[in-house]
Amino acid sequence: MCRIFTICIAALLAGILPGRATPLATRSLSQLEQRLVEIDAELGQLAHYSLRSGIGSIGFRSIPHETANQTEWIEIQLDQETPLDEIVLVPTIRRDTQEGFQADGFPDEFRILAGTADHLSGTVLGEYRSADGILPREAPLVIPAKGILASWIRIEATRLSQRAFDGKHVFQLSEVLLFSGGENMALRQPVKVSSNHPERADSAWNVRYLVDGHTPYLMDAAQGLQSVAYASPSGKQPVLALDLGESVPLSRIHLHALEQSDTVPQAFAGDLGIPKNLRIEGANQPDFSDAIPLLETRQESVNDTGPIMMWRIPETPCRHIRIFDATPNTLDPASNTSRIGFAEIELFSKGRNVALGKTVKNDLPPRGRALSALTDGRNFYGNILPVRDWLNELARRHALETERPLVVEQLNLRYARQKATLHRMSWLAALLVAAVAFTILIDRMLRLHQIARIRERFAADLHDELGANLHAIGLLGDLAKDAVHSPDELIETVDEIRALTERSGAAARHCADMQQADIFGKLPDDMRRTARRIMADVEYTISIEGEAMLEKLKPRTKADLFLFYKESLVNISRHSGATKVAIELNANREAIHLTITDNGLGLEGDIPSSLKRRARLLGGHVTTSTSESGGTCIALKLKPIKFRFRN
Template identity: 45%
Template sequence: MPAYLANTVFSALMAVASLHGQPHLPLSELSITELEDSLGDIDARLDQLAHFRLQAGVGSNGYRSALHLVHLESHHTEWFEVQLSELQSIDQVILVPHLVMDNEAGLVSDGFPIELQIIAGTQEHPEGELIAQTKPKDGKQHIAPFIFPTPGLKASWIRIEAIELSARSWDGHYNFQLAEILIFQGDTNLALTSEVTTSSQSIGYDSSRDERYLVDGFMPYVMNAAIGAQSRAFAVDNLADDFTPELMIDLGEIYTLEQIHLHRLELGNNIPLSKSFDHGTPHRILIEGATLKDFSDRSLLLDLIFENSYQTGPIIMRNLEGDACRFVRLSIIEPFFDTLLPEPTTVFGFAEIELFSDQTNVAYQKIPTANFRNTKPNRSLENLTDGHNFYGKILPIREWLEQLTERYELEVKRPLIRAELDKRYTQQTIMLRRMGWLAMLLTTGIVVIVLVDRIIRLRQIAQIRERFAADLHDDLGASLHAIGLLGDIALASTQAPDRLNTALTRSRELTKRMSATVRHGTNLQSIGRLESLEKDMQRIAERILVKISYEISTTGSDPLNKLKPRLKMDLLLFVKECLANIVKHSDANKVKIDIIASPNTVEIIVHDNGRGLPSNGTQRIPPSLKRRARIMNASISISHSTEFATIIHLIRKRSLLTFWK
């Protein structure tokens, strides 16, 4: 690869890829916050970018290649080549598409290739090298300029090659067409009025298309910046016929002038236009420069002659030879005549005059002087160099076109983000609605669960109280019966003091026992007391096993404490029944109680060394113990050992469908 392209090709290809189809992060992968931030950033940026405004009236249409009638010819290569005056440093190439109004699609680009490449070269390397290749992703919908960065490129010619042609919107024929080619070095358009060669000639006569119009500086857009105040163009009419109207600008010091821009009068907002497209633009302008105010050392900068309607446009741009000037004079040799008025009259005016030296407008705010009287006070000479046009601030051409491209890309992206956000908002609304119904369902479920739990607890409390009542009834009934018998004995023993004293003593013990039983039953109904099963069993054993040695051991305190109060009461009453039977029937002097709890089972094992039960088999199990085991859905068995005559073993397993009961 030639050295003059070594630093250019890769960076240019990467830049083009990023501008024309490089995939970004899918919108579906962005969060709502990121999408909202992106939309806000786009809106804020759009407020700062130039607006699309199309040129009205008659104007040049660039150039188009020969037609190709069938699809098989769409791969026929067509090219436009711009010859620069010398080897130049180039940092950007801009292609402006030809625009048409389609019957169905509206404003579209026409004749822009499906695939194109840009080749640059020098006189020493006529074969050139590829610096950019792209397939525009949006086809005819792309109405903005196409920008191709070329940092570090040095070339003396640029060729735009259409590899695959697109079909014209109105007849389906294939050709290659552009409105303008711009080649920038900084803010200077090197391609302006350069020599252009093409691969083919367009068939038929159309004076609005010519190779020269590819580099005449005229584009289908009108500069409409988003910033800056409106300024009405300078204009005069009824100029006298007996002298040459002149404008003179004093730049304040000597500058080397490189370029001049003349901004045409605004044509108004009427639809259709009420003025001709070249209103106020002279047919011939002589532009001279000098270092002395009397122009005694003048030099000719430009002799602008507009032979037809296609040689003028919104901004008349010309490169200069680099003459050193302080004073610049514009002489109106052939003024414009407005023939649409009842009496044709001369009209002259411009929106802005820009003179560039070292890419800076040195005429900015340098108020011109004129050798004629201003007939329109609201269109003063100050407006000629105030840096504004009818729509706002006048931007450098390169910046203006870059803003149009950026606006187009953001306006394409914005609806996609808006649609994705609307989709997300809809999903959120549906989700919130579902969550609302779910919250209502959960609230209803919680209320039902609380009510059911409350009812269950009330039933448990009622059942526990019934069992306490039955237990108290049994204990108190037996004690009262015993007191009655002891009373009979006492009545019959009035003559036997010792026997009477014994009966009264036993009666007193029974009344104390009855009182303790009542207090214990009342205390057991406290939920706080029910939570300590081991202590409750200790109290029962202490009360019942009078003069009998006993031992209580517990394994698994945590699972035991997690048992439901009802199950605790059932286990407590079971142990109490066992101890009562031991006292009444076994004559035992030693009792051992083992409590074993695990997450899935609870076991109660009661040992005594009394007489034991009279026979083997299930009929040995006392009916009262079988009944209490059945209430708890527990299994019960009886065995013995060398140390203990009777071992009662109760096992209660956890239900698979419910919690501990």
Template identity: 45%
Template sequence: MSACASVVFAGGRSIAELETRKAEIEQELELLSRPSLRGGTGAIGFHSFPYSESENAFWLKVDLKETHRIHEVVLIPVLWRDMEEGFREDALPDELQVYAGTEDDPIGVLVAEYRTPVGRSPGITPIVLPVEETEASWVRIEGPRLSRRLFDNQYVFQMSEIAVFSGGVNVALRKPVTTSLKTARDPSGAWDISFLVDGITPYIMNSARGKQSVGYLGDFGATPELYLDMEEPQTITEIHLHAVEQSNTVPQAFIGDLGIPREFRIEGSETRDFENPVVLLYCHFSGISQMGPIMMWHIPPTQCRYVRIVTLESASSELAHGRETRIGFSEVELIADGVNVAEGKEVWTEPVMRSRRSPGALTDGHNYYGQILPTRAWLQELALRFDLETELAALRQELSRKYSRQEQLLFWMRWGLVVACFAVVFIVFYSRTLRIRHEARVRERIAANLHDELGANLHAIGMWSDIAQESVDAPDSLRESLQRIRGLTERTGASARLCSNMLEAEGVCEDLVDEMKREASRLLADIRYELKFEGEAAINRLSRRQRIDIFLFFKESLTNIIRHGQATGALIVLSVAKRDVTLTIADDGCGLSGGLPNSLQRRAKLMRAKAGVEHPEEGGTLVWLKLKAR
């Protein structure tokens, strides 16, 4: 896990973008190393004396012996097997500062910081802290407080490994380490401050790519010398020995030192017969805690072409239960200028041994899990895998949330579609019903207009015809009657053309007061009448349809008076007050039998008004109409 890495929040991305990023991460993860963990027993790392309180500042200092240009610090946590959650980091400090300096600068400068991400597990992979290129002969790690240990809930500092890289070289490898903390005594031998820089990690190198190689392993009791030919002289600066793969059974067989001599020497020579050998490395393991999956040493730069590994002891291992030891490694790496110059080179044994496994596996560049990577690249891939897996988990969670929301939206869309279809059907049905009702009202209004307009005009024509007959001997009166008949016939013809929609008739009821006055003079020619208007200014502000409807109601009422009432006098009052319109038509005739005539009821219905008829005690008839002004 990189200290500066963070999971990109996915909430603002579309599903397509999230799916694309998810596919990219899954594809990248296929090419990254996997954090396969060691089994068996061995060195764990370093832990301090336990404290009951966390507030104990501390420091650890790695003396690099020489000045190097450092680029990266890698911290590897101690791992704990949780019975419920599986493997997890244990007592990793939640805050650390890394300082670096030279012998002339004992204080140093801050080159990196680490803080446990809020809401995120630190994970079991390495913590990679990039460092801007800095010259340093020492590196100091400081922390303001200790962390709780899972085993007993006490507060300690503990770490599995600290690596400081200059380019691809771990310059902290097997260097002296000092600390301000009190160290704890460990009878098991698995904890020691020197184990912080021994190069042995809790992981097995599993690059997840390349072919599988089972490594070389000799027969029991045979300890031949292993020879390598690099084909040309090389200046060797590092030696890496990869242990033969451990058994995958539970429990493991041959734990700890399988194939690794407890005492051996690695020599180099310019000639194949090793006439003048140079000792590159002498190693004596006092216990299995000094052995691990990958054992690394820095050596003084030495030029040679041939290298051999010579076993110096043949005694039985303390873990072999009396069985004779054997020699074998998964890979032998000889590093010159950061490159394994032994890869692919010739390997043989002396004496020549018959074995099921070929010595060529020692330099094929692969272990049991695939291709062997440079240490720094391998640790970086483990850290990157953790970051990507954390981001992938967040992406999957966000995609799940978005898909759930999408399904919910689809659910509501389906129901919305059902409701919309129902609404469309309802609207069509309702529109059809409204259309039918509207057509019925139109027909009813046309019928009413025909009855009220034409009927009254025809009755008036008949009345004036009678007057004309009576005025045969009075030319002036006859002429007036004939003129009125002529005017009524023209009006009737115009009304017949426009009765379907009187709103289109120009000049009709533009001035309701004048129209009512003229109509009263035509229809009540031989009846004494009085016409009153209250709120006359507001009358002509009524909508044109209301004015026409009021006029037709008024006209039909007058027709009823002259047709059925046998009246000699009439009083007509039209009043507009605030939002109410009232029309009353009173006469002194014989009255109406059976209540308000159907024609007036129909007209009132079209107006959405109230209408009625009353019979005063003094006689006659009173027709009234009330409606809201528009």
């Protein structure tokens, strides 16, 4: 009983009923892989779909319809009001050439009602539509009844599906089982239907086959060893007798049919070993002096037999059981070819098989197959399960086999994404390596360029600053000679030479990065001082406007501007032969203009390279032209763009 409820709960949680499965897209890759392992492990523990072959009863079929929107119903009457735990609908099975075995004529939309004699309208236990995804299937559909008290159950199909062979819309079912605990309360109960397809009396379609306990499946459990069923030799048939060890109240009998053969097609129609007139008696005395009939049934056709034949009987206390064929034998026993045999005999008392493991005897000398196979709890496929457990395992298998391809599909999608991501990451890694290499190359080139610029600036600074200073020292030396007889003037000139020498030393120490050297004061003062030194023997004028703007220049810009100015004066002093020089510096937000005009010999050829180089370092533009006096006019235009100013 505990196993039954465990399977029911697992079935509900795992999605036997449609719409209960957890969305797979929300699960992680590891969860999907773990889920696939769990599915495969659980499938290995569940019963298999093994379908019976040969001929036999099929089940119920309604009259055919041309359209799907038709209503057909089945109503099963119970002996009394009974609490129901579960309803199992077993579909009629067909073989599809494309999809394999599938339900045939199982309704697309239906509902299940349960009621009592006092509640004729009933309570809806479940309602299912096409979108619920219960089809396709070959497994039973398990529906929880939640312990509802019922004396009747109705299955109402409101939209029919097509049967395969002619496309007509019908309502077909192989079996309906109503479980209260482990008991199938629908077994061989009266059934009412809305319509019944007209068939011959011996047809495999009949409403009574809906509750005869015969399903299209063979009980093929996933566990247990094979047991070869007992079958008597031809001739006189034995009486099978069991001693249960004590008197117990019997309420249900299961006889498992003899497996016919493992060949295809099978050798017999399916009734091999089943007595034509089966009689089962119970007694409490070993000589059966107090025998009571428990079951007597006559086999009219092969449709009356199935893999498991089940009967519910009035509860009868007994200890001894005997099973035999009650048909009078008028033939010579030697010529009698009939046989009696079963895969298993199950006798139930309070839901428990009390025949399990009991000794079976007969009234013939022992020969042929062992009688112990009749009560060993196994059949040709392994262990024999309780019917409810078995059908739940088939339903559970359907749920897992429906889920498994979805999990595999999602895993393949994730693996494809991982592969694509890995591919992209490989490309990104390659690009990153290339970018790093390119960055290193660019950095090296920039460093080389920077070194070149430093060398160029070093040479320019060394040339412009020290060269100009040495030239000024030379001029001051000449002035010192002329002032040898004027001590005050001589001392002043020597002091100038001394200051200029110290400045040259500082410039030499810092010429690689002169903007960091504290060798300049205010740019206008330095320009005036330099003009006085270099233009010592020349008449000159100097005009500076926008001194506040000049102070906002960055140190490097001021240094370069000053060195350009100094180099221009040195060139005029050395080469022009000028006697007059005019210097104008105008600075504003728009531009800085430096103009130096002389009345010398004029400029021969292009602009001196030292001035071009300094203008380039400044980022300015230098031009030369002939002045009105015939000399040279040097003009530098520098736009004070943002990076040339200090914040």
